[in-house]
Amino acid sequence: MLAICKREFIESFKGFKSIIVIAIFLVTAYYSADFSNFLLSLDADFTSEEEQILHTFGIAALIMVFGMLFVMGLSHDTVNREVHERTIRFLVTRTSRSSIIIGKFLGIALFWVVCLLASFLIITIFVHEFDVTTFLQSTSLAIYYSAVTVLVSVLIKKPGFTMFLSVVVGIAFPIFNGWVTYTSNAWFSWMKYFLPFYYLDDLSLNYKLFVVLLLAGVLVMIALLVFRRREC
Template identity: 35%
Template sequence: MLSISKHEYLQLLKSIKSILVILFLLGVTYGGIQLTEQFQGLLTESPTDVDAMYAVGISFAVLSFGPLFVFSLSHDVFNREISGRMMRFLVTKTKRTNIVLGKFVGISMFWLSILVGAFGVIYIFTQSFDVKVFFETVSVVSVFIGMAFVLSLLVAKPMLSMFLGVIIGIVYPAISVWSIFSDSWYIKWFRFLSPYYYISEESYLFLVNFGLAALIVFVSTDLFKRRDV
């Protein structure tokens, strides 16, 4: 499992798309710091509140574009190897559960590295680190990693999963935000299926997202066991 995790982590780290994502998020982080510092004199908040704004800014960028980035990078985490017949070799070496967990750990470590880097830049400039916002962001990303797994197992062709991943990455956050702020019965139920809802409360309800991610990974494992490779 560890070798699979390492492979997934390094594959993402060397990908051109991943490098662009990293540069984008780090650029947004640095740009947000510079912009906030320019207007800091006009802000009436306390220094603590101003420092919190930096963390919220990068968190907002990740939550807005994160789903799109996650699906773009991991939409083919399974179907690429299945269609290329590489998965047959892998399943003869280890259990399918280990493959799913290994891939999840590797991809999660990649995103954790990015978030640590982004929040680390904030810390360098502000000497503050909002632990709660950090873990809220991590929890949401973990759910979308699991969703990318399910998509890759349900859709056989990588090109099609890429197309659907982009659509989901754009539409899903929009519907999630709509369901959180809407009182309409036909949409407000959707909030309970969205990781955004569990970080919108002033509590530690975001921990539910880690449970959702675990549940989705369990579903992915079951799908993978039933999948002919």
């Protein structure tokens, strides 16, 4: 499992798309910190909580609006590519199916944790304060997105179709999730309990953060159950 996690983590850094995404996060972090310092220099009447949000708003908004698109765009074929190229047979003979799914999930999630950590460290250099709450909330979102990506890659066999689906879902997910979270429509409002945005609207650390991680765990378990029943 650790070997698969390590391979997936390293592979996530390779390729032109990965470089672009990493650059977007780092540039956003830099200008987010720079712009927040500019606003604070105007002596506006911000509370301490508002100042924290101001520093990390760019990264938080980036992961909420484009996070799913980025994660699925880079790793949409993490499982079905192995199945399509038949390299999955070598993995299955050497390790368990549980190790394959969990290892790939951890590798993808770790890549995004590192990207977020680097972004928040850049902000910390400028503002001399590390926003733990926003970092953990953003990390939990990235972990949730990683779980969705692994599940989709298990459910859909063709890498070409998941590439197309990653764009559609990546764009539609934040819109739908935001609407479901605040809608009063009884037919859809119940869905907010299965989506992450509902649990991340609080500025303080609480149990809701762990609910997002629990949802991610459930998605990985579903992916594992499906993968165990599938012929490779």
